[in-house]
Amino acid sequence: MNLAVLILLAISLAMDAFAVSIANGISMNHIKFSQAIIIALFFGVFQAVMPIIGWVIGNRFKDVISGFDYWIIFVILLVIGGKMIYDSLKKEEQKKDNKSLNIYTLFILAIATSIDALAVGLGFSFIDIGIIFPSIIIGIVTFAISLTGVYLGKKLGKLFGKKMEILGGIILILIAFNILLENVHVF
Numbered sequence: 001m002n003l004a005v006l007i008l009l010a011i012s013l014a015m016d017a018f019a020v021s022i023a024n025g026i027s028m029n030h031i032k033f034s035q036a037i038i039i040a041l042f043f044g045v046f047q048a049v050m051p052i053i054g055w056v057i058g059n060r061f062k063d064v065i066s067g068f069d070y071w072i073i074f075v076i077l078l079v080i081g082g083k084m085i086y087d088s089l090k091k092e093e094q095k096k097d098n099k100s101l102n103i104y105t106l107f108i109l110a111i112a113t114s115i116d117a118l119a120v121g122l123g124f125s126f127i128d129i130g131i132i133f134p135s136i137i138i139g140i141v142t143f144a145i146s147l148t149g150v151y152l153g154k155k156l157g158k159l160f161g162k163k164m165e166i167l168g169g170i171i172l173i174l175i176a177f178n179i180l181l182e183n184v185h186v187f
Contacts, residue, residue, distance in 0.1 A: 016084060
């Protein structure tokens, strides 16, 4: 996987953390730099660690599913991308209110927004991609995007976050089809 595709993947994985960061920025009356850093660190660290966990799990079961692993990756990315789009289109009253932000809430949000990164790590193990460098890139990109999201949330509002989450879902779906096209040989 080349660096451009890895960065694109990292950006798409960060979109749900970006949307949550925007929501956090919207809900905060006054944003201190230290608060924005803590939010971004939570999301960045979890997005970096979860692919490693998925990769380790995937390596345990690689022999069992090596003949059809790219189909698993395709389905995982397709479902995650579709879920991101679906979640972003929910009516606002169905979405969770992020007004009270504490460490426990941030921990739960970081786990929830990094489940897709766990699935990507699982997929990486199936196609023999090393995990440390991609995890670092994913974590750094998520940190930067989340930090930006907190400040953008204060300025741009909920509408922008929704569009970015939709874009993230579309990018994951496109990556899923790219992986499928690279691995399915018709001739």
